[in-house]
Every structure is written in structure tokens, then in C-alpha cells.
Amino acid sequence: MKIDRRGFLKIGGLGILGVAVKPVIDVVSKAKLAEASSKKGVLVEKRLAMVVNLKNCKEGCTDCIAACHGVHNVPDIANPKDEVKWIWTESYENAFPDQEHRFIGGGMKGSPAILLCNHCDNPSCVRVCPTKATFKREDGIVMMDYHRCIGCRFCMAACPYGSRSFNWRDPRPFIKKVNPEFPTRTKGVVEKCNFCEERLAKGLIPACVESCKNKALVFGNVEDPNSEVREILRSNYTIRRKPGLGTGPQIYYIV
Amino acid sequence: MNNRGMIIAGIIIFLCLITFPIWYNVVGGKAAYTPELKIVSKEKQCVESTKYMRSQHMQLLNDWRNSVVREDKRTYTALDGKKYDMSLSNTCLNCHSNKADFCDKCHNYLEVTPTCWNCHVVPEENKL
Ligand code: SF4
Numbered sequence: 001m002k003i004d005r006r007g008f009l010k011i012g013g014l015g016i017l018g019v020a021v022k023p024v025i026d027v028v029s030k031a032k033l034a035e036a037s038s039k040k041g042v043l044v045e046k047r048l049a050m051v052v053n054l055k056n057c058k059e060g061c062t063d064c065i066a067a068c069h070g071v072h073n074v075p076d077i078a079n080p081k082d083e084v085k086w087i088w089t090e091s092y093e094n095a096f097p098d099q100e101h102r103f104i105g106g107g108m109k110g111s112p113a114i115l116l117c118n119h120c121d122n123p124s125c126v127r128v129c130p131t132k133a134t135f136k137r138e139d140g141i142v143m144m145d146y147h148r149c150i151g152c153r154f155c156m157a158a159c160p161y162g163s164r165s166f167n168w169r170d171p172r173p174f175i176k177k178v179n180p181e182f183p184t185r186t187k188g189v190v191e192k193c194n195f196c197e198e199r200l201a202k203g204l205i206p207a208c209v210e211s212c213k214n215k216a217l218v219f220g221n222v223e224d225p226n227s228e229v230r231e232i233l234r235s236n237y238t239i240r241r242k243p244g245l246g247t248g249p250q251i252y253y254i255v
Numbered sequence: 256m257n258n259r260g261m262i263i264a265g266i267i268i269f270l271c272l273i274t275f276p277i278w279y280n281v282v283g284g285k286a287a288y289t290p291e292l293k294i295v296s297k298e299k300q301c302v303e304s305t306k307y308m309r310s311q312h313m314q315l316l317n318d319w320r321n322s323v324v325r326e327d328k329r330t331y332t333a334l335d336g337k338k339y340d341m342s343l344s345n346t347c348l349n350c351h352s353n354k355a356d357f358c359d360k361c362h363n364y365l366e367v368t369p370t371c372w373n374c375h376v377v378p379e380e381n382k383l
């Protein structure tokens with residue numbers, strides 16, 4: 001076949017036009033695909049969250065802490081400088097500093113609140129992590145990949161809730177009974193609550209929720225209007241910790 | 256070339272010294288030994304063929320790790336279609352419960368120190 005200069009330019013022009021148009025076609029076809037799959041109910045929204053009913057929480061009870069720290073091999077280091085915690089208690093005033101005043105009643109003043117990682121919608125810890133060791137899953141769980149954590153502790157500085165602990169020392173000697181099914185951590189990594197993602201994968205509810213005899217903890221999908229958490233959020237007035245910071249915490253409290 | 260004898264003798268002594276580790280092992284009968292692995296296992300076959308596992312287990316474990324931790328996908332389908340839970344502590348060590356005679360033998364021989372055990376619990380340790 002013989003191509004003259006004119007023919008060559010025509011074919012070249014068509015080629016360039018094709019390359020330019022392709023992204024547009026891609027977008028359109030993808031949009032069609034998404035539409036089709038959402039119709040079949042494939043794109044189900046999921047957002048895991050927890051409601052803590054402080055009215056039901058009995059003072060002095062530590063069942064949820066024992067259950068969580070037991071299954072996750074959280075070391076029990078007495079020295080507060082080195083301590084590691086996934087779920088813990090703090091007085092109401094310290095837990096909700098922006099909703100505190102001199103005359104707080106209802107038995108809340110000084111009474112302990114259960115605290116854990118808020119699995120924020122807009123987690124500042126994820127924003128700052130330089131290695132993506134901390135990341136957010138599609139179901140909202142803010143996860144840690146301990147294999148990737150370099151121990152820079154940016155995330156600890158970024159988290160406004162103190163949800164993260166650094167392993168200043170080898171945690172193994174401080175674990176009373178090691179659960180062989182779950183790894184321990186090592187010196188030099190940060191750790192925090194994982195919303196029991198390893199239990200969820202087996203169809204179990206989080207260990208803390210399971211262990212609470214007073215039904216002070218309820219866990220579920222807030223995107224599902226028929227879920228228990230949504231029912232509780234509908235029928236009760238709930239607050240969150242430091243919502244003004246914009247992290248979108250997903251642990252709701254009934255006080 | 257008056258020092259020829261001295262130079263050649265020097266070279267020979269140098270060569271002897273530099274190859275010392277080699278012939279020391281030959282004389283000691285330790286030359287080219289391969290570590291003897293004790294395989295204690297409930298199953299006849301590992302998740303993949305022995306040959307593949309021997310050369311690729313580190314890659315396989317890396318893939319398992321990324322899949323479980325980052326994608327929440329926990330089931331591995333082997334070449335023969337069998338399905339396994341991707342877990343070092345609960346699947347691998349369930350069969351290979353003798354880390355000292357299995358993992359360590361080779362790793363020590365090759366002078367590699369994987370950091371897996373800093374976090375993942377070795378079965379014997381439960382008894383402590
Ligand atoms: S509470 Fe802290 S650690 Fe948890 S997701 Fe929010 S910012 Fe991150």
C-alpha cells in the first residue's frame with residue numbers, strides 16, 4: 001500500500017482524536033456499570049460504628065477492657081509512661097472537655113467513660129502516616145498494618161483522642177496469657193483498637209460488646225436504617241468526643 | 256629476579272590462609288552439608304508443592320499478609336483448588352509446630368533472620 005503525505009496526516013489525525021476521546025468513553029461506560037450494579041444492590045453502603053450507653057455502664061466494672069486486652073494480647077504495663085491501651089476509662093470531664101462545666105449533674109461528674117479509637121470518618125492519623133501503615137477500610141474501620149509501621153508516632157501526635165499507644169519496650173513479658181491466635185506487637189510500633197476486624201471476619205461481634213453484661217456497648221452498621229445502632233441513635237440523644245475538630249468520630253455516647 | 260623463591264612461597268602461604276575456611280570444612284567433614292529438616296505435619300501436602308514452598312514461601316507469606324491485612328481477603332485457593340485460611344500462626348504453624356527443627360534450621364543455615372516471630376506467636380510459647 002502506498003501512502004502519500006495527505007493520507008498519512010489523515011490517519012495520524014484520526015489516531016490522535018481516538019486517544020483524546022477514549023477517557024471520555026471510559027468514564028461514561030464506568031458510570032453505566034456503576035448504575036447497573038447499584039440497581040442490583042451490589043453497592044451496599046457499610047459504616048461500622050458503636051454506641052456507648054454510659055447510663056448502663058456500671059462503675060468499677062472492667063469486663064470489656066479485660067476481654068479486649070485478653071484477645072488482642074495487649075500488654076499490662078503499670079508505668080503510665082509506657083502503658084498500652086486499646087479500650088480504657090477516663091473521667092467524663094476529661095473525655096468530653098468541651099461539654100463540661102462546674103455544675104454537671106446526672107451523676108456524670110467524675111464518673112468514668114469508656115474510651116476507644118473512634119474509627120473516625122476523616123481520621124487525622126491516616127492523613128499523617130507516611131507509610132500508609134494506618135489506613136481506612138471501606139467499611140470505616142481505621143486499621144493498622146503493623147508490618148509497615150516504622151514507629152514515627154506522627155499518628156499519635158495527630159490523633160486528638162489519645163487512642164494510640166507506642167510500644168516503648170518489648171510487650172511480650174507484660175502479657176499474662178498470650179492468645180496464640182492473635183499476634184502480639186513488637187517494640188517500636190504503634191497500636192490501637194481494630195474494631196475486632198479479625199473477629200468480624202469470622203462473623204463474631206467485637207469482644208468488648210460481647211463481654212458487656214449490661215448492654216452498655218452496641219455495635220453495628222450506621223448506614224443500615226434498620227440496624228440496632230440506628231434505632232438507638234434515633235431514640236436517644238447522643239454525643240461524640242470533640243466533634244468540632246472535624247474528624248467525624250464514630251463512637252456515639254448516651255450520657 | 257633474586258627473590259623469586261620468597262615471592263612464590265609468600266603467594267602459596269597467602270592462598271593457603273585465604274582458603275582456610277574451605278579446606279577446614281573439607282577436613283572436618285562438614286563440607287557442603289544441607290540442613291536436615293524434621294517435618295512434623297498432620298497433612299501430607301503443604302498448601303502448594305514442596306518445591307514451590309521451599310523457594311517461594313516468603314513471597315507467598317508476603318502476599319497472604321497484604322491480602323489479609325489490607326484487603327480483608329482471608330481465603331487462599333491453592334493450585335489444586337483446596338481452600339486455606341491465610342494465617343501464619345493458625346494455618347502454617349498448626350502443621351509446622353516445630354519451629355526450631357523446621358523454620359530455624361534453614362534460616363540459621365542461610366543466615367537469615369525473618370522478623371515474623373517478633374509478633375506472631377510460636378506454638379511452644381503458649382505453654383509458658
Ligand atoms: S480516634 Fe484517633 S486513632 Fe482512631 S481513627 Fe480517630 S484519629 Fe485515628
Ligand code: SF4
Binds near residue numbers: 129189
Ligand atoms: S507510627 Fe506507624 S502508624 Fe503511626 S504514623 Fe508512623 S508509620 Fe504510621
